[in-house]
Amino acid sequence: MNDNSLPPCPLCHCTKLSTFPYFSSHAGRIDTVRCSECLCEASTAAWKQRKPAPPAAWLLVEALRAEEGHSITLFCDNPDFNMGPDSAVEACGDYTNWSDRRFEGDNLTAALMAAYLAKTGGAVSPEIAEALKRESAHG
Ligand SMILES: [Zn+2]
Incomplete structure (x- = not known):
């Protein structure tokens, strides 16, 4: 898995991201990204779609x-x-x-x-x- 391709957190602009697999009883394994600053998380696919929110x-x-x-x-x-x-x-x-x-x-x-x-x-x-x-x- 290439973590470098992940954009920084759109909420706090932190680049210290951790990735881990999340096992859902419905969907099975979902690769998940978590920001170490504000602790927001999203699936890897959704994370890449996230846009910085306007101030x-x-x-x-x-x-x-x-x-x-x-x-x-x-x-x-x-x-x-x-x-x-x-x-x-x-x-x-x-x-x-x-x-x-x-x-x-x-x-x-x-x-x-x-x-x-x-x-x-x-x-x-x-x-x-x-x-x-x-x-x-x-x-
Ligand atoms: Zn963050």
């Missing part, structure tokens, strides 16, 4: 510009300015009455999340919830 920030950007006329502006981070949050975005859409509204957070994802929650009224899509969970688990 939460990007999913939020896509959600905030998905509708016609909506826009989102990302500002430069401001880590030296200790009087306020590090990151800010400006959003415009029907939920801001079509005027630029500023949202802030401790990082870009948090600022985008504030705008996203204003847009959705507090709802979070499963895809974004999953990405946020993944990123908090992996630092």
